[in-house]
Amino acid sequence: xxxxxxxxxxxxxxxxxxxxxxxxxxxxxxxxxxxxxxxxxxxxxxxxxxxxxxxxxxxxxxxxxxxxxxxxxxxxxxxxxxxxxxxxxxxxxxxxxxxxxxxxxxxxxxxxxxxxxxxxxxxxxxxxxxxxxxxxxxxxxxxxxxxxxxxxxxxxxxxxxxxxxxxxxxxxxxxxxxxxxxxxxxxxxxxxxxxxxxxxxxxxxxxxxxxxxxxxxxxxxxxxxxxxxxxxxxxxxxxxxxxxxxxxxxxxxxxxxxxxxxxxxxxxxxxxxxxxxxxxxxxxxxxxxxxxxxxxxxxxxxxxxxxxxxxxxxxxxxxxxxxxxxxxxxxxxxxxxxxxxxxxxxxxxxxxxxxxxxxxxxxxxxxxxxxxxxxxxxxxxxxxxxxxxxxxxxxxxxxxxxxxxxxxxxxxxxxxxxxxxxxxxxxxxxxxxxxxxxxxxxxxxxxxxxxxxxxxxxxxxxxxxxxxxxxxxxxxxxxxxxxxxxxxxxxxxxxxxxxxxxxxxxxxxxxxxxxxxxxxxxxxxxxxxxxxxxxxxxxxxxxxxxxxxxxxxxxxxxxxxxxxxxxxxxxxxxxxxxxxxxxxxxxxxxxxxxxxxxxxxxxxxxxxxxxxxxxxxxxxxxxxxxxxxxxxxxxxxxxxxxxxxxxxxxx
Numbered sequence: 070x071x072x073x074x075x076x077x078x079x080x081x082x083x084x085x086x087x088x089x090x091x092x093x094x095x096x097x098x099x100x101x102x103x104x105x106x107x108x109x110x111x112x113x114x115x116x117x118x119x120x121x122x123x124x125x126x127x128x129x130x131x132x133x134x135x136x137x138x139x140x141x142x143x144x145x146x147x148x149x150x151x152x153x154x155x156x157x158x159x160x161x162x163x164x165x166x167x168x169x170x171x172x173x174x175x176x177x178x179x180x181x182x183x184x185x186x187x188x189x190x191x192x193x194x195x196x197x198x199x200x201x202x203x204x205x206x207x208x209x210x211x212x213x214x215x216x217x218x219x220x221x222x223x224x225x226x227x228x229x230x231x232x233x234x235x236x237x238x239x240x241x242x243x244x245x246x247x248x249x250x251x252x253x254x255x256x257x258x259x260x261x262x263x264x265x266x267x268x269x270x271x272x273x274x275x276x277x278x279x280x281x282x283x284x285x286x287x288x289x290x291x292x293x294x295x296x297x298x299x300x301x302x303x304x305x306x307x308x309x310x311x312x313x314x315x316x317x318x319x320x321x322x323x324x325x326x327x328x329x330x331x332x333x334x335x336x337x338x339x340x341x342x343x344x345x346x347x348x349x350x351x352x353x354x355x356x357x358x359x360x361x362x363x364x365x366x367x368x369x370x371x372x373x374x375x376x377x378x379x380x381x382x383x384x385x386x387x388x389x390x391x392x393x394x395x396x397x398x399x400x401x402x403x404x405x406x407x408x409x410x411x412x413x414x415x416x417x418x419x420x421x422x423x424x425x426x427x428x429x430x431x432x433x434x435x436x437x438x439x440x441x442x443x444x445x446x447x448x449x450x451x452x453x454x455x456x457x458x459x460x461x462x463x464x465x466x467x468x469x470x471x472x473x474x475x476x477x478x479x480x481x482x483x484x485x486x487x488x489x490x491x492x493x494x495x496x497x498x499x500x501x502x503x504x505x506x507x508x509x510x511x512x513x514x515x516x517x518x519x520x521x522x523x524x525x526x527x528x529x530x531x532x533x534x535x536x537x538x539x540x541x542x543x544x545x546x547x548x549x550x551x552x553x554x555x556x557x558x559x560x561x562x563x564x565x566x567x568x569x570x571x572x573x574x575x576x577x578x579x580x581x582x583x584x585x586x587x588x589x590x591x592x593x594x595x596x597x598x599x600x601x602x603x604x605x606x607x608x609x610x611x612x613x614x615x616x617x618x619x620x621x622x623x624x625x626x627x628x629x630x631x632x633x634x635x636x637x638x639x640x641x642x643x644x645x646x647x648x649x650x651x652x653x654x655x656x657x658x659x660x661x662x663x664x665x666x667x668x669x670x671x672x673x674x675x676x677x678x679x680x681x682x683x684x685x686x687x688x689x690x691x692x693x694x695x696x697x698x699x700x701x702x703x704x705x706x707x708x709x710x711x712x713x714x715x716x717x718x719x720x
Contacts, residue, residue, distance in 0.1 A: 083135040083205050084110045088154040090145035096169060097140055100186070103193035104138075107202050131157045136205045141183060142169040165204045173583060182579075265328040267304035268292040270313045271345075274337040284336040286411055287345065290404070291332065294379060296526040304328055305528035305558035323352025327559060330358070341366055403448030403489035410443035414450050421457060422563065425594050426623070427465040433457050448489035452498040455481035459502045463690040464624070468658045471688050475506030493524025497533050505690045510541050511718045521550065528558035532567040539574035540693055541719065547571050555584075562592035569601055574697050578605040600627030607631070608699055612639050626656055630663040634670045634700070645671075658683070662691025666700040677701075678709050685713060692717060 085104060089097040101111045112130055131137060137158025145151040155178055158164040166174055168183040184204065189197045268291050273284040288309075296303040304326055312322050319331050334347040342364060349359040361380070405411050417436030423429050434457040440450035455478040462474035479502045485495035500517035503509050517537050524530030535550035551571045558564045565588030572581035582605050589598050603618035612635055619631035629652040637645035649667055652660060661684035668677035681704075684692055695701060696719045704710040 083209050084112065084133075085205060086112055086130050086134040086137045086154070086158075087140065088137060088145075088151050088158070089140040090142060090148045090151055092144040093140060093142050093169060096186075099191045100140065100167075103191065103195075103198050104201065106193040107198050109202065109205060131161065134163070135209045136163045136165050137161070138165045138167060138201065138205070139174075139178075140167050140169050140186075141172055141174045141178075143172045145169075146172060146175045163209075165201065167201065263329050264300060265302040265304070266295065266330040266332055266349075267309045267323070267326045267328045268295065269322070269331060269333040270310055271333070272335040274335050275339070277338075283338065283343075285415060287336060288334075289415075291347075293404070295332075298526075301526070302328075303526055303557070305561060305564075308558045308560035311560045319350045319355040320352060323350075325560075327556075328352055403452070403485065403492040403495060405440070405444045405447040405450070407444040407447070410440040410447050410450065413437070413440040413443065414447065414453065417450075417453060417457070421453065421460075423592075423594070425596060427461070430457060430461050430465065434461065446488050448485045448492050448495060451481045451485035451488065452492065452495045455479070455485065455498045455502050459506050463505055464626075466659065468687050471690075475502065475688070478502040478506055491523055493520050493522075493527055493530050496520040497524060497530040500537060501533050504537055504540075505693055506688075508685075508688060508690070508692055508717055510537075510693075513537060514541075525553065526557065528554045528561065528564055531557070532564050535571050536567055536574075539571045540696060542696060544575050547575070560591060562588035562590075562595050562598075564588075565591070566595065566598050566601065569598075569605075573601065573605055576608075576697070576699065578608045581605040594623070596624040597622070597627055600624065600631050603631045603635070604700075607635055607638070626652065626660050626663055629655075630660075630666060633667045637667075637671055658687060659689075660691075661687070662689045662694070666698070669701050669703045672703065674704060674707060677704060678707060678713070681710070681713055685716065695719070 087097060087101055087104075105111045112134065131154060137154060139145075139151065139155040139158060141151075152175065155164065155166070155174075159178065164178075166178060166183040167186050168174070169186050171185065171187040174183060184197060184200050186197055189195055192198075268288050271284040271288045273281045275283075292303060292305075292309070295301050308326060312326075317325070319333075323329070323331055329352050331350045331352055332347065333350065334345060337344045343366075344362060344364050346362040347360065348357050350356070351358050363376075363380075365376070405414070413436045417433045417440065420429050420433035420436060434454065437450050437454040437457055440447055441454065444450070458474050458478035458481065462471050462478070466474050479499070482495060482499035482502050485492060486499060489495060496516040497520035500513040500515075500520060503516065504513035517534050520530050521534050531550045532554040535547045535554060538544075538547035538550060548571070551568050554564050555568055565584040569581045569583075569585035569588070572578075572584070582602055585598050585601050585605075588595055599618050599622040603615045603622070606612075606615035606618055615631065616635045616639070619628055619635060622628035622631070629648045633645050633648035633652065636642075636648060649664070652663065652667075661680050665677045665680040665684060668674075668680060681692070681695070695717065696714060701710070
């Protein structure tokens with residue numbers, strides 16, 4: 070193979086740009102040789118100059134090649150070069166991915182089926198090479214071709230990495246999916262943004278466990294203050310709290326969280342005096358960049374918190390922004406100055422985050438009610454109460470209770486906005502309750518959009534917005550918001566479950582499974598996660614695996630729904646009917662939507678539509694999934710189903 074031949078000299082030969090990690094140079098060289106012998110033109114980077122000329126030549130090669138062949142491996146998924154080149158290939162619609170060692174691609178690339186090279190022995194006539202050639206050809210046929218010009222022609226030259234090859238085309242033929250996550254957040258470390266920080270739980274040194282609320286409250290107040298600064302990227306509470314009792318060093322923690330800085334500290338209270346020590350640590354070196362201690366009287370502990378939070382925020386901005394400008398801050402946190410109210414709110418939020426069963430959900434609601442009793446103007450507690458009521462109604466409410474629960478939830482969300490008009494969480498919660506409670510996607514749009522404007526630094530706000538967007542068919546908005554949520558809260562199991570649901574709504578079934586599994590690793594007791602995996606496996610045709618996943622689901626309604634469907638597909642009619650009968654006997658009309666899913670999958674279209682109409686009459690929250698639920702696909706061509714979607718307000 071000549072490394073100096075103009076790739077345009079032979080119009081029948083596709084030009085291939087091979088992207089790989091330096092550590093994989095030996096197998097990549099063998100691959101390049103095999104592809105060359107198979108008739109593809111491989112571009113070598115051995116003569117490209119370093120510096121700007123190097124980058125410019127790479128850019129030109131990516132633009133003008135026919136296809137970008139990306140070699141994923143446990144090394145390359147963490148390579149900035151490979152991620153950038155893969156993203157360019159994807160954006161140019163000319164990506165052909167390979168897996169050198171069976172490693173999954175990072176998020177953003179899992180919707181493209183990778184060609185497995187883990188068993189390839191270097192034979193240029195092997196089936197794996199034939200598949201790559203077919204993938205390149207298929208991709209090239211679908212690509213939007215650009216005319217080759219002298220200016221855009223790549224230079225054949227040496228690079229600092231070894232062999233380059235570029236493969237033509239759009240997404241690999243037959244590859245499904247839409248959502249394009251920009252960074253690999255599962256199974257690989259991502260580069261930390263220079264303005265990113267995690268506030269670790271402050272250590273209570275008072276010798277009194279009863280004072281823990283103050284250290285917890287201080288770290289949360291700091292986090293909230295910093296998150297409202299648009300110059301900063303602040304790790305969410307759930308991920309930061311993972312390291313409450315950590316033994317890892319600062320560099321390790323920063324790497325796990327993907328942040329450039331850590332803010333940690335301690336609180337010691339003695340009588341009416343509190344001493345707070347705060348330390349800003351460089352995550353790359355582990356050395357302190359700024360530290361300060363504060364001795365204050367305890368006349369008003371929340372004033373102390375605010376003072377320290379603002380001082381630290383200004384110091385941190387000075388460290389991480391180019392001009393040291395404070396930047397724009399967003400709305401007040403909707404907080405309280407009542408210790409009992411704040412303590413109850415923190416307890417309720419911890420219970421709500423468990424997402425285990427009805428008992429924990431109702432215990433969370435009781436804590437939020439206690440917080441509001443202690444401080445009726447506690448906006449954050451009103452918003453949290455609205456979410457609890459909606460969740461209880463959605464998952465556990467009796468038919469006769471639903472309207473009352475949803476009305477109370479919407480009233481609490483409105484109250485939160487009246488108290489704190491610029492509280493992102495309040496607007497997000499109102500959108501959540503209108504969508505899932507009132508089944509009104511049109512009315513939910515405005516508060517959700519307002520929450521996105523106000524809450525770009527809040528993971529849960531962005532995750533709710535992503536799920537709303539996914540269910541209303543706005544795939545790009547869903548992808549961007551979910552990516553932001555994962556960036557802000559990479560150790561929160563609920564965020565990963567939400568990421569899986571967004572992928573599933575986009576019908577990227579293979580891509581839906583890894584984030585949900587990651588969520589289960591973080592919280593094995595999390596409900597509705599195993600069933601979500603079962604749904605994706607079922608749609609992939611992996612019926613026996615789906616049955617195992619459904620059987621592991623602790624929540625009854627998704628477990629029995631899945632089993633009724635998968636057993637029917639497996640030909641086990643009696644087992645399917647047993648699951649359906651148990652579902653109806655145990656939960657009755659509270660699961661009409663799930664009954665309709667089963668009937669649709671069983672082929673009983675009339676009964677399924679009639680059941681959906683009953684569900685609409687009682688306000689069954691499951692209907693928010695109807696627009697793009699694959700279990701209802703057998704109904705799509707029926708005008709009665711189209712009318713039902715229209716009545717729900719799905720455009």
